[in-house]
Amino acid sequence: MRVWDTSHLLDDIPANKSAAAEHVYDPADSQANLHRIRLHFKQLQTRLVLGLVLGFLLPNALLSAYFHFQFTHTLKESAKLNLAAVAESQKNTIDLYLQERVVNLYNLFHSKDFSLKPTQEQMENSLASLKHFNDGFVDVGFFDAKGIQIGYAGPFPSLLGKDYSKETWFQTLLKENRSYLISDIYMGFRHIPHFTIATKQVFDGRTYVMRATLDPDKFYIFLRAISQGKEVESTLVNHQGQYQVVDPGRSQLPGSSDYVPPMTEGSGVEEFARDDQKMLVAYSWLKETPWALLAMQPVTVAQAGMIKTRLVLTISLIVISLLISAMIFFTIKKLVKRARRMAEKGQQLQEMLAHASKLASIGELAAGVAHEINNPLAIIMATSGVIRDMLNPEFDLDHSPEAICKELSIIDTAATRAKGITRKLQDMGKSRVPKVVECDVNGLVEEVIGRLKKVEFKPKHLEVISNLGALPPILAEPEPLRQVFANILINAGDAIADKGTITITTEAKEGMVWVTIADTGKGIPPENLQRIFNPFFTTKGGGRGTGLGLSIAASIVKYLGGTIKVNSIPGTGSSFTVLLPINEQARKTIKQHDE
Amino acid sequence: MEKKQREFKVLLVDDEDVFREATARQLAVRGFIVITAASGEEAVAQVKNDPPEVVVLDQQMPGMHGSETFIEIKKVDPLIEVIMLTGNTSVDNAIELMQMGTFDYLMKPINIDELLYKIEDAYTRKKLNEKQQREAGL
Numbered sequence: 001m002r003v004w005d006t007s008h009l010l011d012d013i014p015a016n017k018s019a020a021a022e023h024v025y026d027p028a029d030s031q032a033n034l035h036r037i038r039l040h041f042k043q044l045q046t047r048l049v050l051g052l053v054l055g056f057l058l059p060n061a062l063l064s065a066y067f068h069f070q071f072t073h074t075l076k077e078s079a080k081l082n083l084a085a086v087a088e089s090q091k092n093t094i095d096l097y098l099q100e101r102v103v104n105l106y107n108l109f110h111s112k113d114f115s116l117k118p119t120q121e122q123m124e125n126s127l128a129s130l131k132h133f134n135d136g137f138v139d140v141g142f143f144d145a146k147g148i149q150i151g152y153a154g155p156f157p158s159l160l161g162k163d164y165s166k167e168t169w170f171q172t173l174l175k176e177n178r179s180y181l182i183s184d185i186y187m188g189f190r191h192i193p194h195f196t197i198a199t200k201q202v203f204d205g206r207t208y209v210m211r212a213t214l215d216p217d218k219f220y221i222f223l224r225a226i227s228q229g230k231e232v233e234s235t236l237v238n239h240q241g242q243y244q245v246v247d248p249g250r251s252q253l254p255g256s257s258d259y260v261p262p263m264t265e266g267s268g269v270e271e272f273a274r275d276d277q278k279m280l281v282a283y284s285w286l287k288e289t290p291w292a293l294l295a296m297q298p299v300t301v302a303q304a305g306m307i308k309t310r311l312v313l314t315i316s317l318i319v320i321s322l323l324i325s326a327m328i329f330f331t332i333k334k335l336v337k338r339a340r341r342m343a344e345k346g347q348q349l350q351e352m353l354a355h356a357s358k359l360a361s362i363g364e365l366a367a368g369v370a371h372e373i374n375n376p377l378a379i380i381m382a383t384s385g386v387i388r389d390m391l392n393p394e395f396d397l398d399h400s401p402e403a404i405c406k407e408l409s410i411i412d413t414a415a416t417r418a419k420g421i422t423r424k425l426q427d428m429g430k431s432r433v434p435k436v437v438e439c440d441v442n443g444l445v446e447e448v449i450g451r452l453k454k455v456e457f458k459p460k461h462l463e464v465i466s467n468l469g470a471l472p473p474i475l476a477e478p479e480p481l482r483q484v485f486a487n488i489l490i491n492a493g494d495a496i497a498d499k500g501t502i503t504i505t506t507e508a509k510e511g512m513v514w515v516t517i518a519d520t521g522k523g524i525p526p527e528n529l530q531r532i533f534n535p536f537f538t539t540k541g542g543g544r545g546t547g548l549g550l551s552i553a554a555s556i557v558k559y560l561g562g563t564i565k566v567n568s569i570p571g572t573g574s575s576f577t578v579l580l581p582i583n584e585q586a587r588k589t590i591k592q593h594d595e
Numbered sequence: 596m597e598k599k600q601r602e603f604k605v606l607l608v609d610d611e612d613v614f615r616e617a618t619a620r621q622l623a624v625r626g627f628i629v630i631t632a633a634s635g636e637e638a639v640a641q642v643k644n645d646p647p648e649v650v651v652l653d654q655q656m657p658g659m660h661g662s663e664t665f666i667e668i669k670k671v672d673p674l675i676e677v678i679m680l681t682g683n684t685s686v687d688n689a690i691e692l693m694q695m696g697t698f699d700y701l702m703k704p705i706n707i708d709e710l711l712y713k714i715e716d717a718y719t720r721k722k723l724n725e726k727q728q729r730e731a732g733l
Binding site: 375378379381395397413539 | 611613657658680682704706
């Protein structure tokens, strides 16, 4: 069984209702199509650019963020380690310096000038010996077990004979097991800031102390000399945070540091704020005395390298991202532009093709019209030739008025036939002004059957069976709809040679009215099935068919928003199903309007 | 138009009964022996049973089309000349007909004198072809 559906076929029928008008090349439509294409490609471009840029930037940004944090952390740690190394190195140098000074002093107990009751000369020699090792020594003193300075050499001779038994450093040295002591910075009897290095030695059960003071200015210079690193500020503090280094020329004890290092660890690095500036501080406790070396550096300086590198990396990343985004944008823009131009050309070609196809269809239509009109014209000419022959005495034919009238009536019939064809063509070409009313499809079908039974179906033995189901009224023009059913029913009758059955079934389903007209006729060969809706296609000979009936029916049904389906088995019969939309909503609207 | 007896047989094939009869009558009074057929199938049967000298054949017919009928006629007797009647005005169609080997074609509606001359020419060529074939056979 071959099935043919007119819903797609109708678009190709040139003579269909307003189809011709629809298919005619229209510059306004063309502009609208071009506008649609441009809009489509613009949206495509935006989606592509966004998709690709996001697809590239998002993972890139995530990866960059990860590396950024890792990098920052590593470099911060690196800055801390660097400052800690500086502090450690300086601490070691100071420890070594102090150890050397202690050893210098201690050696005096074993020098040739040593005496438990030293003379001034011996003391001067001892001071000279100390200065020989280091010019930071200011003076030297020798104390008996009671704390009386029994020998002194240096710039403060008034100190000779002074009792130091109440001095903190003296008491601490005697109390502790250690044989030496380095004091915090203090004013003492001389009333200027200084610190003391003292050693003790027991002779004959009595403890004697050798003490020297170091020049704070020289110590300050020494500390500055060993300082290293950019903007690294090094200083010494005791466990209370008091500075143990005095600025040169200063005659007062130094103040306290904003930062007090914790006593718990030997060294460490911390951040602290000083005068609204974030500082990085590395501390390292000395071995020889409870002082901590502080190496301080502004965070911005400590991490300058990192910040600079990070800035370069960030800028590079942004520039690369922008470059790639721009590259993506311009490449996509170029590609989309090319694709759009191709699509526009394709659209134009399609329109030209549709136009050309329309012209070809018009040509086909003209050929069909010519053929159909030429046949009755041929009859007219042939019959007028016959009349002329009748009137020609040479042929000696019957030229009675009755005989001539008979021929003239043939001419009339042919002329009427030609007129019918032109009228049908005009009807097809007319743009129908819709006069839609509510139609009772069953009523129309019965009306048409009744009419056909009187004339067209009369000569044959046709059984017409009507299975008309309950149908809602549909919106349509009654006369064209009658014509649809009449054309299909006439074809059904023609398909049956003499005896057969035509069954008409109506039903409402899927929002449509289904009218099926089935016959038990000869059926339609598969090769003709695609052509039956073409104008002027007919298999009826002898001038009985114009080939316009089904074409007109398809045109009307399509106009009403419906379709025609065809099933046919050659030798068994055909079945035409007309589907018409019920369109409930529109029906209600019109009804309300009429009311 | 002088009346003369041509005494050769012309087969007129057309599904339009009225046209066929009127044309047949015009040809008959002009001295042709006219036989008619209403379809391609009928025409082929006629050629087999009672071969004409010339066939005047309508191109557009239901059932067996004019072109198919032409091929079948030529199969029965290749020397029969066929004049095709057509309602199609296209050049493509005219070329197609000539390429097929029809003697000539006429556009409907036809002028009877024009048809007359073409039938006579066709008859003349048929006789010439028969003569040539006979001579070639000898």
